[in-house]
Amino acid sequence: MKAESVTSHRGGMWAWLFQRITAVLLIVCLAIHLVFTHIVGIGDISYDTIGDRLAHAGFIAVDIILLAAGTFHALNGLRMVLMDYWFTSRKRALALTVVLWVVGLAALVYGIWALWPWIS
Amino acid sequence: MIHHDVIVVGGGLAGLRAAIEAKRAGLDVAVLSQVHPGRSHSGAAQGGINAALGNHPEGRDDSWEKHAFDTTKGGDFLGDQDAIVQMTKDAIEVIYEMDHWGCPFSRYEDGRITQRPFGGAGFPRCCYGADKTGHYLLHTLVEQAYKHQVKLYVEQYVCKLIVHEGICQGVVAYDMIRGGFEAFSGGAVIIATGGAGRIYANSTNALINTGGGMAMAYHAGVPLKDMEFIQFHPTGLYSTNILMTEAARGEGGYLVNGLGERYMEKYAPKFMELAPRDIVARAGQTEINEGRGINGQPYVYLDLRHLGAEKILERLPGIRDLAIHFEGVDPIEEPIPVVPSQHYTMGGIDTNVDGATIMPGLYAAGECACVSVHGANRLGGNSLLETIVFGRRAGADVFRYLESRPDKRPPNARAAFAAVQAMEDKVEALARAEATENAYALRTEMALVTKEHFGVFRDEAGMKAGLDKLLSIKERSAKVGLRYTGNVFNLDLIRTLDLEGMIDVALCMAMGALNRTESRGAHYRTDYTKRDDANWLKHTLAYYRPGEAGPRLDYKPVTLGYFEPEERKY
Amino acid sequence: MSKKPRETANIGAGLWKATGMWAWLLFRISGLILVFYLGAHILVISTAQWSEAGKTFNDLMKAFEHPVLVLLDLALVVAVLYHALNGVRVILMDLGIGVRSHKLVYWICMAVVVIVFAVFAYVAFTYIITGKGVM
Amino acid sequence: MAEITFRVKRQDPQDKKNPEAHWEDYKITYEGNLTVLEGLFYIQEKYDGSLAFRYCCRASVCGSCAMYIDGAYRLACQTNVKHLDSAGSPDPVVTVAPMPHLPLVKDLVCDMTDFFAKYEYIMPWLIRKSPDPEKELLQSPKDRKKLDMPIDCILCGCCYSSCPSVWGEENYLGPAALLKAYRFEVDSRDEARKDRLSRWDNERGVYRCHTIMNCVEACPKELVPTEGIQWLKRAAIRRRLFGRLK
C-alpha cells in the first residue's frame, strides 16, 4: 500500500450519497413507469398511446426524473465498478469521472430532445 | 548491522511501555518481537489490573499502603518492600495514564473505572475491562507505539545478546520473514520477553513463552532470581489448561468437589474462593489427590451457574466463549471442569527497582524480570501492573543511563559481527549434526518432568529424581540436530534453539527448589511444611556456569523496612 | 447473543458459502445490464423523433411484440426487480438497519422479487397467449 | 485412538526447484480432542520440520493462527476437528490452506505487511485535544457499550482476506482498519476532528465498501465490521451537514 495513493482520493461522499438518493427516486418512478408500460399498457405501446400518456404533466415529470436520476445512477454505478478493477490510480479515476460526466450530460440532452415534443 | 539507541526485546505490555517511555524521552527506540506486538501473550490476560483507585463502593478506604501490604503478605514476605511500595504508589498514575491513552475499561454509572474483588486483596481494587483486560491494555499500548512511531521489527526471533567488555551492546535476531541472522546494536537493551511457562506441560501460557529472554541474560552471566517460585493457577480448563480467570471467582463463582461441597471452607474459611492462588491451588490439588475430584476424575468444578446468564454475558463473555470452544461446556448451564495449572514465573532476571541488571546496558522488565514485587506468590492483577510500572521505569532509566554514560563510543561492530558469526556457526553445526535425539521429544519429556516433580506439592525425593532426569535430558540435548535448513520461517530452527534455554531455565528452577528447605508461598514442600524466616528469608540467585550442567546458587537478603513478616492466614 | 453460538462450529464461513458476496455479484451484474439497457432504451425512445409521426418508433414497437422479445423483456424485469430490492436492502444497511441479519433481509427481499415478478409474468403470459392485456 | 488426514497446502516460493503450490496429506492419530493447531504441531514434529505456520496464544485471543480450514476462515487453535464437516466420516480429511488473496511467505504464513500498514495509516489511537484530567476521563456505561464490538478485534486478518473489494483494489483500507477507525471515532473520549476523518472519508476508505458482508461472515470473533463502516459513512454525512461526527 502506498499511503499517497490512498490520500489522493479525496471525497466520494457526495457521489455515494447521490447514488442512494437517486436510487430512492428511481424505485418510486420506475414502479410507476413499469406498471403503466408493462402491465396496464402491455402490447399497446405506440407513438400515439405514449403521446396520450405523456399529455399528463405528471408522467412527463416521472419520465424526466427517470432520465436524469437514471443517468446519474447508471453512470456513477458504472464508475464504481470500473474503479474497482481497471481505473484504480488517481489519474485514471479522474479521467474516467470526467468522461462519464460528458457522456451523462450528452445522454441527458439527447433524452430531453427525444421527449421535447411532449414537454413543450 | 542495524543501530538504534535502545533495543527492546519483546512487544508485550512491558516491552511496549518501556519503548514508549524511552521514545518520549527522545531516544530512537526499536522493538524486536517474535510475533506482532499485538499478538503478545499479555493479550491473554483476563481478570484485571490492581490499583487503589477506591472507585468500588466498598473500596473507598483503599490506599496504596494497603495495596502494598496485601502484596507483601500475598508474596509471603519474600518481596522487596521498596519495590512493592514503588509499584503500588505508581499504580494509580499508570492506570489513569492508560485510560487517557484510550484503554476501554468497564465503567460505573458515574463514568469511573470499575473495580472487582480479587484473590488476596483486602479491597476490591482490580480494575478491569470485561474479562479481556489484557487484550485491551495491550492494544492500547500497541496503538500508542504506532502513534509515537516506535520502530517495530516484527517476527524477529532474538537469540543472543551482544556483550562487549562486560557491557550489553545489542542482540542477534533471526529474521523469520526474510531469513538469516542480523545484529541489532544499541546503547542499551531491555529484555521483556515474558514468562517461561512452557517449561511445564500443564501451562496456561502462550506457546511462545519459553523463557528465551531469561536464558539469554542467564547465558550472558546475569543471575536469575527466585526461579523456584512457580505459580499454579487453581482454574485452568481440564483438557487444555486454558485459563479461567480469577475474576470468575471474583464475580462470585464457586469451586466444588466431587461430593458437591464448596471445599474452600476447609482451607480458607474467611476468604473462601478468593484466598491467594497458591492456597486455592493447593486446596484443589488436595481434593483431587484425595479422590474427591468429580466422579473420581482428576478435576474439580468451577460453578458459575448461580451468577445467571446476564451477569456472565456482561462480565465474563470471554470466559464463556473459551469454555464453549475448548471444553464444550456452556458456563450458563453447566459447571466447568478445572485443574490447577502452571501460570506464572515469579522469578526471573535479577533487576533493581529501575529494571537495571548487574550488567551495564542490560535491562529487564515484565514477567521475565524479577524486581521482586511478587515474592513467593503473585496476587492476581499485580503482574499486569508490574509490566506497566516497571516497563515505564526501565524506559526512563535507560534514558538516564545513556545520558550519564561516560563512554560515548558507538557499539563495537566487531563484537556484533562475532556474535552473528557465532549464531551462524551454531546453526551450521546443528544442520550438519548427526542427530540421534529428537528435540521435540526431549522438550515434551522435560515439560512432563517439571509437571510431575516440581508441581503444586514438592518433596526431597521427588525433586531429586526430577533433577536427575532433567540433567540427563540436558546431556541428551547436545545430540539434537536440524531437520530443515531453509531460511524463511524455519520453525524447526526456532524450536530447536529454544530447547537449550528452556532446559537451563528449568534447571535453575529445579535446583533452587531442591535447595530451599521450607514452604513459602507457591513453593510448598510436604517435607518442610513451615515457613522458615530464620534461614530462608532471602532470594535465590542462579548463575550460569559455562560447561557445567546446572547453575551456581547464591543468596541475597530481602529488602524489608515497611512490614514485619508475620504468619500468613486467610 | 444466541445460546451456544457456534458450538458445532463453522467458525467463520468460507467464500463459497457467503450469501452476501453472491448477492453483491448478482447486484453488480444486474446493475451493468441495466446500464446498457438504459442506453438502448434512450435510443429506442428517441426514434420517436427520427421520423414523421413516430413511424420508426411504431415499427420498432411492433417488432417488440414478438413473444421472444416479450420474454427478454421479462428477463429485464427480473434484473430490475432484483437490483431494486437488493438496492433497498443495501440502503437499509446504510441506515444501520439489518446489518446483523443481512441474510434474513436478503431472503425477504428475494421473496418480494418473486411475488412481484409473478404479477408481471402473469400479465406477460396472458398477453403472449391471448394477445391481450389483463386490464 | 482416532485417525484423521490433514491435507495441507504447501508452497515455498523461495524453493527454486519447486516454487509452486501443492497439497500434501498427513495422517494424524490422536486421543480425545484435537485442534487444527495441535494437528499442525504434530505434523511439524513427526513428519516435516519445514512446515511453517503462525501461532502464539493457542486460546483464540492473539489472532496469529488465522487460516482457511475446510473452505472457511478459522482460527486453527479454536477449531476442533470434531466440529468440522468431515467429522462423522470413516476416513475424515481436513484441508488446511493459507488465507487466500494475500501474498504468501511460506506454507500457511501470509504476508501481513499491507494489513498493518493500513492499520497504522488509519491513526488507530485516541486523539485528545484538551488537557488530560487528573483522574480518569469519565465515560458513561452507555458510551462504553458502543465500544464492545470493535475493541474485540484481534487483527487476525480474516475479514481483510475475505473482502472482494480488497481483492480488486490493493489500496482499499479494508474492514479491519476501518473498524479500528470506527472504534475511535465512536469513542466518547476521542477528540479527533479532521485528523482521522480525512483518512477514511474517501474512495479508498469507507466508500469502497459495497456492503458485501464477507468480512462479517469470516470474522472468527463474530464481529461486524460493516456496522462500523456504515456508521462512519453516516458520520461523514453528519459532519458535512451538521458539523459533528457523533
Ligand SMILES: Cc1cc2nc3c(=O)[nH]c(=O)nc-3n(C[C@H](O)[C@H](O)[C@H](O)COP(=O)(O)OP(=O)(O)OC[C@H]3O[C@@H](n4cnc5c(N)ncnc54)[C@H](O)[C@@H]3O)c2cc1C
Ligand atoms: C492466561 C493468563 C491470564 C493472565 N491474567 C492476568 C490478570 O488477569 N492480571 C494480571 O495482572 N496478570 C495476568 N496474567 C499475567 C500477565 O499476563 C503476564 O505476566 C504479563 O502479560 C507478561 O507481560 P510481558 O510484557 O512481560 O510479556 P509478554 O506479554 O509475554 O510478551 C513477551 C514478548 O516477548 C516476545 N518474545 C519472546 N521471546 C522472544 C524472542 N526470543 N525474541 C523476540 N521476541 C521474543 C514476544 O513476541 C512478546 O511480544 C495472566 C497470564 C496468563 C497466562
Ligand code: HEM
Ligand atoms: C430501481 C431502483 C434502484 C435502486 C433501489 C438501486 C439501488 C442501488 C444502490 C443502493 C446502489 C449502490 C450500491 C453500492 O454502493 O455498492 C446501486 C448501484 C448501481 N446501480 Fe442501482 N438502483 C436502482 C436502479 C438502477 C438502474 C435503473 C440502473 C441502471 C440503469 C442501476 C445501475 C446501477 C449500477 C451499475 C450500480 C453499480 C453496481 C455496483 O457497484 O455493484 N440501478 N443501485
Ligand code: SF4
Ligand atoms: S474484524 Fe474480525 S476478522 Fe477482522 S481482523 Fe478483527 S477479529 Fe479478525
Ligand code: F3S
Ligand atoms: S467484505 Fe468488504 S466490501 Fe465491505 S462489508 Fe465487508 S468490507
Ligand code: FES
Ligand atoms: S494461536 Fe492465538 S489465536 Fe490461535
